[in-house]
Amino acid sequence: MTLVERLNNYERLMRLDKPIGTLLLLWPTMWAVWIAAEGAPSLFIVWIFALGTLLMRSAGVVMNDYADRHFDPHVERTKNRPLAAGIVSEREALLLAAGVTLCAFLLILPLHKLVWLLSVVALFLAASYPFTKRFLAIPQAYLGVAFGFGIPMAFAAQLYSVPPLAWVMLAANIFWAIGYDTCYAMVDRDDDLKIGIKTSAITFGRFDVAAVMLCYAAMLAIMAWVGWAADRGIYYYAGLAVAAAMMARHYALIRTRERDKCFKVFMNNNWVGAVIFAGLLADYVLRSDRWPTI
Numbered sequence: 001m002t003l004v005e006r007l008n009n010y011e012r013l014m015r016l017d018k019p020i021g022t023l024l025l026l027w028p029t030m031w032a033v034w035i036a037a038e039g040a041p042s043l044f045i046v047w048i049f050a051l052g053t054l055l056m057r058s059a060g061v062v063m064n065d066y067a068d069r070h071f072d073p074h075v076e077r078t079k080n081r082p083l084a085a086g087i088v089s090e091r092e093a094l095l096l097a098a099g100v101t102l103c104a105f106l107l108i109l110p111l112h113k114l115v116w117l118l119s120v121v122a123l124f125l126a127a128s129y130p131f132t133k134r135f136l137a138i139p140q141a142y143l144g145v146a147f148g149f150g151i152p153m154a155f156a157a158q159l160y161s162v163p164p165l166a167w168v169m170l171a172a173n174i175f176w177a178i179g180y181d182t183c184y185a186m187v188d189r190d191d192d193l194k195i196g197i198k199t200s201a202i203t204f205g206r207f208d209v210a211a212v213m214l215c216y217a218a219m220l221a222i223m224a225w226v227g228w229a230a231d232r233g234i235y236y237y238a239g240l241a242v243a244a245a246m247m248a249r250h251y252a253l254i255r256t257r258e259r260d261k262c263f264k265v266f267m268n269n270n271w272v273g274a275v276i277f278a279g280l281l282a283d284y285v286l287r288s289d290r291w292p293t294i
Contacts, residue, residue, distance in 0.1 A: 010096055013065060013082045014058035020267055022057045024180065027273025028173045029053055029150030031280060032166065035230050036155040039284025045157055048107055053150060055104035060126040060146070062097040066090065067130030075191040114156040122149040137203045140185070144177030145170065165229055172222035179215035179247075180269040182208060183254055186262040209255050216247040223276065232283050239279015243272045 001009075015021060029049050033041045065072065065083040072084035082088040101123060108115050125146035132139040148170045155166040178200055185192070185201035186208060192199050204211040220240055227236045246268065253261040 009082045009087050010092075013062055013088055013093065013096065014100070015061045016058065020270055021061060022054050023270045024177075024273060025057050025147045025150065026050065026053045027270075027277050028148050028169070028176075029154055030277050032151040032154035032169060033158075034277075034280055034284060035165070035169075035226070036158045041158065044110075045154075048111065049150060049154055049157075052104050052107050055100050055107065056122065056126055059097045059100040059104065060129070062093050062100070063127050064130040066093045066097070068133075071195050071197060074195050075188060077188060077191075108153075108157075111157045112160050114160060114162070115153050118149070118153045118156055118162075122146070122153065125149055133197045133199065135198070137198055138178065138200045139198060140178040140181040140200045141174055143181055144174030147177050148173030165226065168222060168229075169226055172219045172226065175215045175219040175222065176269075176272075179212045179219065180266050180272075182212050182215070183250070183262045183269075184266040186254065186257060187259045187266075209251065209257070212254060213247070213251055216244075216250070220244055220247070232280065233287050235283035235286055236279045239276045239282070242275045242279070246272050246275070 011017060030046075033046060033049055037045070065081055068078070069083050069090065072078035072081055078084055083090070083093050105116075105119060108119055125142070129139070129142055129146045132142045136142060151169045151173065152162040152166045155162050182200040182204065185199035189199070189201045192202060200211070201208050220243065223240060224237070226232075227240070250265045250268065253265050
């Protein structure tokens with residue numbers, strides 16, 4: 001195997017060719033970065049959290065594939081992943097995850113020590129999430145904590161503390177993750193039943209669509225309260241309104257439970273996060289003269 005081929009396999013293992021997971025992790029982190037800085041974050045902080053999101057997501061999916069290495073060959077959608085197909089060894093995967101994690105930790109060294117402590121928790125969550133599918137009925141809730149832990153870290157980096165608002169935003173992300181990842185789990189439900197993995201799609205059963213919509217509603221309600229607590233205005237709530245309209249469209253797609261449509265909805269949640277961030281950004285920019293600093 002040539003060096004180029006090996007690097008290409010590592011890229012696939014880290015899902016760099018499929019950025020949806022990074023984006024779903026990025027948007028809540030950016031919401032927190034902007035709110036914690038009251039609309040004027042340092043560009044240095046933005047850069048650290050954007051790159052850190054990419055690195056930690058990459059390490060997380062490598063650990064996910066390592067944990068699922070005996071399951072993925074039996075699932076149609078995952079059987080050709082590098083680790084499942086035997087293209088990348090288990091040792092290579094662990095070394096890659098360790099190397100990427102080290103890079104992520106080095107990235108946050110200039111930040112407050114509270115961020116360092118929270119990063120240990122974030123690492124534990126990312127590494128342990130793949131194994132929760134063995135015993136948790138709704139592992140997507142755990143995923144929501146793992147994917148949202150950039151929220152308290154963003155507050156800690158700028159305020160040197162984690163206020164209650166950060167944990168409320170984390171709760172919103174948990175509901176959102178249960179919603180969008182249940183759609184993802186609906187794609188693999190038949191395969192997951194055969195191999196014995198637990199998912200929210202299996203746990204919710206015939207109430208899966210209703211559960212998705214209730215989680216969406218809870219997420220939007222909490223984010224509306226966050227807007228009130230952070231003194232946000234019409235542009236922020238316009239972003240939430242657009243996100244709500246997109247989520248309503250999701251119902252029309254997933255109610256038939258067709259695999260392609262469920263996967264499409266999962267992917268579309270990237271735009272839900274993006275429009276909420278766009279509304280937040282517009283609200284800070286258009287309602288003040290504050291801009292990010294260097």
